[in-house]
Amino acid sequence: MSTIQAVVFDLDDTLYPERAFAFSGFDTVVERFGQRLGWGSAEAARMRTLFDSEQSATVFNAVLEESGVEPETHATLIAEMVATYRQHAPRIALHADADRALARLHGRYRLGIVSDGFLGTQQAKIEALGLAARIDLVVLTDQWGRDHWKPDPKGFAHLASEFRVPHASCIYVADNPAKDFLAPNRLGWRTVQIRRSDGIYAGLVAPSGGKPQAVIDTLDNVDACLLG
Numbered sequence: 521m522s523t524i525q526a527v528v529f530d531l532d533d534t535l536y537p538e539r540a541f542a543f544s545g546f547d548t549v550v551e552r553f554g555q556r557l558g559w560g561s562a563e564a565a566r567m568r569t570l571f572d573s574e575q576s577a578t579v580f581n582a583v584l585e586e587s588g589v590e591p592e593t594h595a596t597l598i599a600e601m602v603a604t605y606r607q608h609a610p611r612i613a614l615h616a617d618a619d620r621a622l623a624r625l626h627g628r629y630r631l632g633i634v635s636d637g638f639l640g641t642q643q644a645k646i647e648a649l650g651l652a653a654r655i656d657l658v659v660l661t662d663q664w665g666r667d668h669w670k671p672d673p674k675g676f677a678h679l680a681s682e683f684r685v686p687h688a689s690c691i692y693v694a695d696n697p698a699k700d701f702l703a704p705n706r707l708g709w710r711t712v713q714i715r716r717s718d719g720i721y722a723g724l725v726a727p728s729g730g731k732p733q734a735v736i737d738t739l740d741n742v743d744a745c746l747l748g
């Protein structure tokens with residue numbers, strides 16, 4: 521096997537808990553719309569509960585319905601709430617083991633990120649987490665449009681090319697077997713799943729060719745995957 525030269529991470533639920541972003545977004549929505557709708561901490565708590573339920577994709581709709589807000593206003597309000605959520609400056613922090621891994625690997629490997637998601641939202645997360653100073657190259661696939669989100673290979677190919685390292689010397693560390701490993705596997709990268717007990721996507725099934733080559737449960741153990 522080739523020597524690993526580039527260690528590339530996914531962002532959401534790999535380096536920081538995605539639930540924390542969602543909760544930060546709900547709090548911001550309640551702060552912004554609370555006065556107008558009579559919402560407060562009860563609605564914020566309800567959003568958190570809904571996020572952990574099967575209604576996670578329709579949190580604002582559900583709370584609007586439950587709180588008796590005029591149905592005619594829902595569509596406009598939901599659009600405004602979604603925009604607020606996506607554009608807010610999140611109050612989030614790195615997982616402790618991610619913080620330690622970045623400190624340990626810095627200077628020994630080229631460090632990268634390949635992340636999907638709305639461009640402005642992902643940029644705000646990178647900013648909030650202070651990652652620009654700790655990662656050599658952050659690749660946000662939405663810069664090329666949604667067609668290039670994973671499992672499209674463009675982000676991975678771009679990163680290897682910018683780093684001028686062969687694909688076989690790259691490793692991708694990510695949480696979501698449904699979409700994260702297909703492209704890097706095909707390109708010849710090494711792939712590792714970080715399976716966190718509170719991860720939103722940890723239980724999803726990998727498509728054919730999309731299984732990670734190794735699984736770890738903390739980034740404290742990632743170093744062993746880089747050897748050989």
Ligand SMILES: [Mg+2]
Nearest residue numbers: 530532533695
């Ligand atoms: Mg992820």
